[in-house]
Amino acid sequence: MSTFNFITSTLTFETIQDWTVETVEAFLKFKQKDFSLSDAEIQKFVDCSFNGPALLNVNIDDLMSLVGLRVGPALNVSAFVENLNNQKSGQIEPLKTVEEIIKHVTKDSIRLGTPAFELPDKILMPLQQRNFEAALIKIKENVRANAENKEGKSNYWCLVSAGTPGIGKTRFGKELYEYLKRNWEQPQNWADVHFEYLRMDFGSGIYLDDYDRKLLTASEIFGLRIAYALFIEKYYDMTFKEFRSKVLTYGKYIFMIEPVITYYYESLKLYDNRKLFLYLHIDDFQLIDAWNAEFRKNIPSGLFKKMIRDLSQYMTHQWHTFIQPFLSGTAPQVIAAQKQASPISFYPVDCPLLENASMIRIMDHFATKFNAPTYPNRVYEWNFVPHSFIFC
Template structure:
């Protein structure tokens, strides 16, 4: 999902042709609400509209002015800034970003911020007022899609696992959410990504393509972007700093594919708690596996037996226990 956002922004930046006037000055920003930019309960106290403005203002201020420039986490920054949080309303922060970028702008050129909010379901999760908070946060951003500050436009992309909750939260309102169908990566796409890593380091196909175990590991990810990310991290190191060394050592030292596979599955399990969930919900897991093997068409509202209770498919998707893929030409999954 994150990669899709980056590539969508790059496509806009490179291909956008305006019918009149100058093309806007483009900025990409990514806020991950599952980790680095997670919400804290103290942030949503008091007036929800003001809190929503500060929630985004603090995060954009940190992303633009602090992140990768100073050795401060967002948690540390927000704690220090809490005493002065009233000055971090979104309008003020956007004005400062515009002022900072102004020297790069040509006369009459506008600022376009492509804001990707990743793992947005954490905004909705485990809070009684979660739907209202989400709606208010989207309102705050929506004002900047309709010209609240004439020279600044924000386009929002939500990426996460609760599309139905987001759509319902915005109904009825001035703004709406439209889901994008993001298919799992094909094996060809996975090989293309691997090839990109190689060619960027002057490595030809003959070095890695004959290695069957590489193809098998790429196949085993199932096309899940997060699984693919964990695999490449295992192969190339954190932040992909060991790419050159990996390809240089392919002939000298043969990696053990089973060890790589085990490490990647452990990383996935740590992130999504799959084993623990399966142990505690055996009947539900059996039914999911049965539906998958037998290719049984399902609706988002289908309720599956989970011990003495039931769970809707859409809730399983929201809570990151399931990925639903729409059947071609149908509204079922």
């Protein structure tokens, strides 16, 4: 049996993962009176047929899902037992919808301040050598095809900005959205339109990991992330892993793409059947394909392809929500490999490397904003630094 001191010690992941069934039973018996656990309940927690072994030999994500522990040292034993006690026979309060679960898992969560959706004007400047017209034409074609209920992949376009890192692909996607709103043309048979922008960065907090291999459908893998990006990320002090662990305790196949988008539409409380135009910006899309290649066994095959397939339904069907996907990343070959099997077409937007003249205008812009030093003739000092040194 473990030498863990039940009286003075607190729990860590390292400790609990080494426990035997006997240790768990002894621990629960020690705390039985404090937490009103019956003998039958304790037996269920340590019974081999009731997740006993799974509780003892799991990775961090599994443990968070099963007993609600958070990553970090020295967690109080009461949190552990309280969670087990709440589960009773292994079942938690039966919540069945995305709305119910979102409200429940955020009930006691720490709220963040007002989200800062935009950078200060002092930071931003007009994009250089970027033409939005061609991309806007494709979006208008998508909208027209949807409004006229056209069929065929040649009528619908997913926009793609793929190329060298650092050329402004991500910002191009956001600026294109703003340009679209300024130049919007309402289809005759669409209701009034409500615009929303959502950026999902697969190179940051919602990256794919080993736990995703246990989710059986691509729709759930992406549905969980869409839900996190829409309802949690900017509003609560909760990581994606925490969110995923909490909501999956209510069961699988709930946070699929379709019910998540449906709840989002309902949460906006749009009147008179207004159309929701969701501009979905997927950043670092190449990491989806890279993860798929790394874990080809025991995962949803063709993960990237299935993501596009699920999202394309919101372009080709006349639903309340229309989704325009915009992909930015560094692997155009990923798109090339998907072209034939995809239900929609891909259109590469032009985001070239900047010419020296454009880079000089950018430097002058920031020099003006931040009062950079000048010579007596009011020429910025930086202009006399070799440009090859600055831009290489």
